[in-house]
Amino acid sequence: MTVSAVSAATETGQSTTANAAKEQLTVDYNAFLQLMMAQMQNQDPTDPVDSTEQLAQLASFSQVEQSIETNSKLETMLTNMSFGQVDDLIGRTATDTNGTSGTVTSVEIYSDGTVLGLDTGKGILLGAGVTIS
Numbered sequence: 001m002t003v004s005a006v007s008a009a010t011e012t013g014q015s016t017t018a019n020a021a022k023e024q025l026t027v028d029y030n031a032f033l034q035l036m037m038a039q040m041q042n043q044d045p046t047d048p049v050d051s052t053e054q055l056a057q058l059a060s061f062s063q064v065e066q067s068i069e070t071n072s073k074l075e076t077m078l079t080n081m082s083f084g085q086v087d088d089l090i091g092r093t094a095t096d097t098n099g100t101s102g103t104v105t106s107v108e109i110y111s112d113g114t115v116l117g118l119d120t121g122k123g124i125l126l127g128a129g130v131t132i133s
Contacts, residue, residue: 032061075111089116089132097129104132 036054043049086107094116095101102118114126124130 032057093133094118094124094126095131095133096124100124 036057039049086109089104089107092104093101094104100118100120100122102120102122104116105119106117108115108117108123116124116126116130118124
């Protein structure tokens with residue numbers, strides 16, 4: 001798998017996760033607005049709902065929306081940083097704590113980790129205890 005193929009696969013996986021979160025938030029946000037409108041339309045005029053509480057709930061949803069957007073941008077930045085390090089790994093020898101060793105021929109970056117493809121046909125999950133020489 002080439003670096004560009006890994007890039008496309010990673011970006012697709014990340015955008016799918018980010019898009020799913022945005023879609024879920026949109027559904028929840030729309031449901032919240034519908035409930036809020038129904039509550040306002042059906043409230044008792046002699047005992048209205050506290051407007052401060054409604055604004056606080058609306059602000060909370062806005063913060064969640066901003067957090068999802070921030071996480072999406074951070075994921076993109078981390079992926080870009082990972083690709084900057086790929087060239088340094090190919091052609092080097094990697095050894096994990098189980099003794100699996102070989103020359104790195106490919107690097108696959110996933111949302112949950114990076115796998116080094118070795119010339120032996122095996123792969124090593126890049127993490128604690130892996131030695132690159």
